Amino acid sequence: MLLIRYCTYTQSVSSNNDKNPTYIRKTAFQTISIRGSQFNFSYCIFYPNFADFFNTLTFEKMKKVILIIAALMTVIVSQSLFAESPQLSDKWVSENVQAINTVLPDKEDLHFLKQEIGDKRIVFLGEATHDDGATFEVRTKIVEFLMEEMDFEVILFEAGMFDVMQANKEFQKTGKAESIRKSLWRFWRTQQWQSFYSYIEQRKAEGHNMEFARFEAKFSSAYGFNNNNYSRFWATVFEEKNPEIWNNENYKNYMAVWQDIERGYQRSGIRGVLAMVRYKMRDREKEQFRNLSIWMADELTKMEENTLAQMLRSNDESIIAFSDTRLWKLIFNKKSIIPVNNRRDELMADNLQHLLSEVYPNKKVIVIGATYHFVRNNQSIDPIKIMGIPVHESVIAGDLIYKQFANEIYTVGFTSYDGEYGWPREGKKGRAVTPLGANSLEYQLVNRGIE
Secondary structure, eight states: EEEEEEEOOOOOOOOOTTTSOOOEEEEEEEEEOOOOOOOOOOTTTOOOOOGGTTTTOOOOEEEEEEEEEESSEEEEESSSSOOOOOOOOOHHHHOOOOOEESOOOTTTTTTTTTHHHHHHOEEEOOOOSSTTTHHHHHHHHHHHHHHHOOOOOEEEEEEHHHHHHHHHHHHHHOOOOOHHHSSSSSSGSSGGGGGHHHHHHHHHTTTOOOEEEEEEEOOOOOOHSSSTHHHHHHHHHHHOOOOOGGGHHHHHHHHEEEEEEEEHHOOOOOHHHHHHOOOOOOOHHHHHHHHHHHHHHEEEHHHOOOHHHHHHHHHHHHHHHTTTTOOHHHHHOOOGGHHHHHHHHHHHHHHHHIIIIIIIITEEEEESSSGGOOOOOOOGOOSSEEETGGGGGGHHHHHHHHHHHHHTTTEEEEEEEEEEOOOOOOOOOOOOOOOOOOTHHHHHHHHTTTO
């Protein structure tokens, strides 16, 4: 089953205010649902966004956005971004397309999802880029429906494991969504997602259970980057549960590495930004750090702190993976990011497997992140490179976890037809979305008057 949402937006007034940035004003939209297991369609802005490595902020202002829903579908893309689709027949459209004429969907509009999702307990809600405010608004409505009508109660973000863990603790105590907002990447702290934060706050106040966790193997906010929060957290954990470990040389050496990493985070200017991306290590240092990490994780496992052990291993492996990242390499050789990106998705898959099978095995879970990380069978995609990354050869989290959760997952992804994107600062225009070919799925639907 595919669902395609088609939205229309006007240009926006932007704001540089991190507290409540504005970048899209909506005029109207329609929704259509399409059934089918596989379809050759184009993603006009389907790519992994590496801006988040630098904690930068870019935002989408779309005129028309198409939402695609399928059960971890196979994405088939041609050698360019102008994928050729079979000509849609009247019969196919009549059998597979359902329009919803409303500005934003309400419960009645989304009621068909009950039948489509059925008893699946995991729903992935993707986004074609991290810069799409149109997606954020619509996704909030889907979250509301899933929680209120289908009893979903856990949300996993593509954000720092440590960051969201700390934020969730605060949220459970105070009921204030500001902690969740601050723990996520800056592209999710927007006016278009304020409705999401307002909703979870209201739902918590009404007495409903909900939890927030994460599957990214990097920090995403000040929770991880500031004030030596991470090393101080581990010091507190072991002080409470196993204070004798403080005298162990392995513990001292491990903490010394992280304290050095954190000193880099406190640097000013570009040096501080680069420190958030990578911590330089020689091969021998990587091996030593990995051995220390394994020892620390084993100690946590002995204390029956399996999720903390998972977080520690994941964060440490991310430090090792990104240690070879160099800005000049990214500029002159885009391929240099491929092994790092692949390792990142492997770590995401490990974290998702742990969370879905060990932490929330009997819970209904919503997973929010880039559609790129949720794709499976990417090996069947026609050869294509996006930002220098050969998608058909990449290691992708969705593909890695599919076998284990094949019958439990339902995935939502987004693509677009036209409009502008980028960070629309005051008086500036966004970049135009690449026009689609006449045989693309989006073009055919639009030109059938499905607007």
